[in-house]
Amino acid sequence: MIELRDLTVRYGSAVAVDDVSLDLPTGKIYGLLGRNGSGKTSLLSALASYRRPARGTVRFDGADAFENPAVMRNTCFIRDSLDVNDSERVRGVLGFASWMRPGWDAGYAARLVEVFELEPRRRISALSRGQRSALGVVLGLASRAPLTILDETYLGMDAVARSNFYRELLADYLAHPRTIILSTHLIEEVADLFERVIILDRGRVLLHEEADELRGRGVTVTGPAAAVGDFAGGRPVLGEQSLGGVRAVTLDWRPDAAEVARGEAAGLTFGPVGLQELFIHLTLEAAR
């Protein structure tokens, strides 16, 4: 279990993470969501001992995490900026990780280098933004660290590379279960991977729920505009779209079976709500 208690991270007088307490059971894929400046990277930095919190603690299985060799050895934090030296070559960076990481899988790293079409002899300074991100993915996955944190690792990756990333992440997670925390803005793309979702807003935890519960929290109702209007009347609306006489409304409300039957009788269809819509609604609501 990873426990965050009263965690506060400050930069001078600015509070980036404000009194956050979380219990994170291990062996799951977490999605950490939040708008720009919501404190995601600061929270992850404290979690990975990159930054000592101004207040509060991070504990792994009861042991204080900061500067704890056993915990840090088992933690791999890949930042969007990538903590490697620009003058090094890709193979040098991977070689260094193989010296230091007890769980490093060199064969898997070599395969990922091929999947992401990285040139091992190329210097880091010569890599594109997407290639740097791909190298971050290789480092994060091949380390096989029990706690792997990937902070906006997709930046600059094209659609093919991102698809490869999600596929490899899921396959390796299933083969080698561990705790993975993904911070991302591309919510819809990654949503299916999440087992639990944490939403941060202005340094505070807005929501921490099982992803399935979150998905079932709302509903999308589609049908004739008038029937949809009648059904949705008075319910909290997350978003809506209209095309001709057809209207689709996303509601932050879970109808019971009788209500679904009533709606279907009126020609309505029901679908799940997207995490991104929920995220937008919740963060906007919090801002209000």
Place this chain on the structure above:
Amino acid sequence: MSVHAALFRVYRPIIIPFAAILITVDLLITTLVVVGNGEIGFSMWLVLAGSAAKYWLLVVGVMLVVMQLRQFVANGATRHEFMVGAGVFGLTMSAGFAAVVVLGHALEGLVLGGSRGDGYPVLSAAGLLGEFGQVFPVAAGYLISGALIAAGFYRWGAWIGLAVMVGGSIPVGVADGLLGVDQFGAKAAGMPYAAALTLSLAATAVAAWVFHRVVSDVAIRRTAG
């Protein structure tokens, strides 16, 4: 792999060409001086290798903080583990460079033979340990000064970093002022060797303690690589 072992592997590709360049330049310049002058009145090896033992280690101290700290922590080492490993690496490097300076000086004297001019600092077998005892603490002082100065900038940025730089340069000033070796051999310290060594080691030890305090909980920043 331990931090110090990894550091040796990281620096090995830098040290070997550096040593080769140093030896080549020394041989070239010394030969030119001897051919042109018939003799040489100072130790070119002490000029080149003696400077390398100081300034190169100063740069290594800076690089350990600016480039390697982040790299090691990102790969699972604690700051404390990094500092212990960097300490082992730094002391070994300082001792190694000091040994190379002293042995190279002795070898240079032997090779020059009759080409040694009046001012040339001839090193006797008995003097080997004495010269090592001067070069080693100076080299260690430069290394820790570089590391502390870099740590000040890394942690606090420019303004406080400048203030730390003043304190960080104390080991260099004390060690070089009291135990320094120039092209004519040991400089006059104006005090007994034991006192000079004690002061130098004390300044270096205090700087190492301050370095530990500065780095022990420093935030791992994104620095230019």
